[in-house]
Amino acid sequence: MLATRLTALLGIRHPIVQGGMSWASSNAELALAVSEAGGLGVIAAGPMYPDDLRAAIARVRAGTRQPFAVNVPLYNKRAAEFLDIVLETGVPVIIASQGGPKAHIGRFKEAGVTWIQVTANPLHARKAEDAGVDAVIAVGGEAGGHPGPDEVGTLVLVRATVNAVTVPVIGAGGIADGAGIAAMLALGASGAQLGTRFLLTPESGLHAAYKDLVLNAGIGDTAIVGRGRSPIRMVKNAFSAEYEAAANRGADDAELDALFARSSLRQAAKDGDVAQGKVEAGQSAGLIDKLEPAGELVERLAREAEAALSGAASCIR
Template sequence: MTNKITELFNIKYPIIQAGMIWNSGWRLASAASNAGALGLIGAGSMYPDVLREHIQKCKAATNQPFGVNVPMLYPNIEEIMDIIVDEDVKIVFTSAGNPKTWTSWLQDRGIVVVHVVSSLKFALKAQDAGVDAVVAEGFEAGGHNGRDETTTLTLIPMVKEQLHIPLIAAGGIATGQAMLACMALGADAVQVGSRFVASEESSAHIAFKNVVVDAKEGDTQLTLKELAPVRLIKNKFFNEVQELYKKGPTVEELKQLLGRARAKRGMFEGDLDDGELEIGQIAGLIHDIKPAAQIIEDMVQEFRGAQKLVKEISL
């Protein structure tokens, strides 16, 4: 399965384990990398000293390439970037910010830079900023999302049509069949988030993992667009947000209801009532908790099986 992405990252399979807050620590990243994918540590929920610890533990747990996902709205961004360089991390995925800010700085230090976008407009801006690859994430994805509500099936070919650097598809991908579909549309690889939430190595609370496994079609919805659009499992907190919307709330009223550390309470601490439970629409297809290596092996086998089926039914 050699292509531009496997060569760029020096990995076996064109699969990236997403760097999700409160889910993607060193255990998950190293397990994914050891299984032939690219594991990512999610820096967005880590203080600088915690990130350094996770990077060091990941290096001790794998001799395969891994990276760090960095939301650029991070308040300690300069310290985070210095730690990444100091710890000799070779791959960085940036998100939630202007790619021009850090791309050249990182590349000058020998780091491959990938930027996450949710639209063609921002994909082209990332390309102009000189990134090495782009992740185009559709509306189906969990967590913080784009405002345009463009689905992965629509977004990937639109971006591919105008992009000349490697393209990674994300949003609603948890199976090898979906992986093949995205690559048929022009993606060079896929980034998978929600499926890895329900992995044994995910740092998410077991109560949250079980909610993901139990989720059905329609159990998630995008909300809080006035702040930062986020896809959540419907729970007590989500219902409180919906009730507030009936009153035509101000941005300040939404911020007051959101408060602080909602995502940590929900995903990391297991508060299923008052926490944010961020997950993608694909949760309806996730039925069990597995080791990360098994998830990757399953996807590869499904991908190959789907390839064979397509050849058999081709016109």
Template structure:
């Protein structure tokens, strides 16, 4: 059954699930598969502009369902990425890793719906003041670059949803119907899945990376690079242990070899950006099955929790 929220209505989707825009992971096959399943796939805008154009076009060849694009403001140095998005007829954009003031007016003037990724309540308020249509509220348990202000989603979501009146997509720790329902209970109207979609059949990463997710426990990720106040959550490996042991060395350049990990399967070549929820993933399945299982469990729990826990009137 389609779920009716402000997020699903704004984006024209049936399932309130967005796939995270993971660079070199969310290739057109994965983005299209999520959209075909009723959710919203996001093309990563962190790649070179020509690659972004190509990925949008290839994804649109694979599905006529809505797709979106993420523009990570700190990494998308070329403003031509905005033109690429607008020219391709994209209607939904998330912005992240920077000030929402930078592109929000331009994107809004072009008629796009804009959600901004925020890690704190203060950032959420700034984004709303900048005119965004909604927020992606990201907890510290999620993968990749994090705010130095480490706030978990269970704390952050209710703070934000009670303070602002725009729709919120939860990010960090979302892997199934139970976690989706928990996010809804805290005020979210949609959820973004990253690590769960990385470990999908359509994900572009090497089988070695997917196997690493399946082996991971809930304690097998670490916030690296806290010393420079640019932490990123990555899988614990020997390479990461060496980086932790040398706090004077900036580990960020190690990401320059990420294709050797994601494409070639060398787990010690670069950093694998995974969330804590990797500890809850035990199989690689198609993206459509991830969406279908998530929504089936969500609906089942939504219908049974009251009956299970509230007393029956005499």
């Protein structure tokens, strides 16, 4: 076992957090498997209806005694209701993203809920710490979905965030194996969050065509789409090529906004339209060559991380 400040804070066996990914982990199955195996499983509330979120929480609670989390994007139109559900159902950990914690965190601290904040730069991490969060996730530019607008790589961002705050830091972006987890610990982080790696599991709630496209992607097969707006990292497809062509020929903001809005994550994740939908995934897709059950994956990642750290220590004379 790798005992860190994060494992102590959350009461988990391994310093491994499954990313809260809309549609992929907007269910009970993935979070349940990860938590039961000793990591922190995360239900992604974003695209869920409130009753479906309640049902997923109940199913995870019925299937494991281990801690789990709900990810709430604070910009979401249903965020207030999601936050109420987290409190009402006694979820032990909330992971908040895309919005600041200050307006909400008080009642969660009173209820004993652990609050983890997703951040994209050290300044935001420091502000989150000042607001009272228990830990921060530092998401580097390699990550799928919504990386920070500055696109700073994980290696630099995690180290800068560790230097900026005193709460535990969880490194994220470009991590697909135990060596990546070991790298985060070597940088001073207390754990690692993996998104794309857990996306490629049988338990993730994505269309098979989505998984196939990500599984066959190389490390250079993703692109940032929507710079200057709400940028996302996704696997290159017909939509991303069309958007890039429009941006390169100097299309105006109205045309780019309309083009960006024409495609959605749901289109790919639920309907299987991986040509025109937004197939969000990180550069670590190129490090993954198979689907793997989430519970077995957690156990393998933990073994690999221990081996990587032992191997690094053996270099010291």
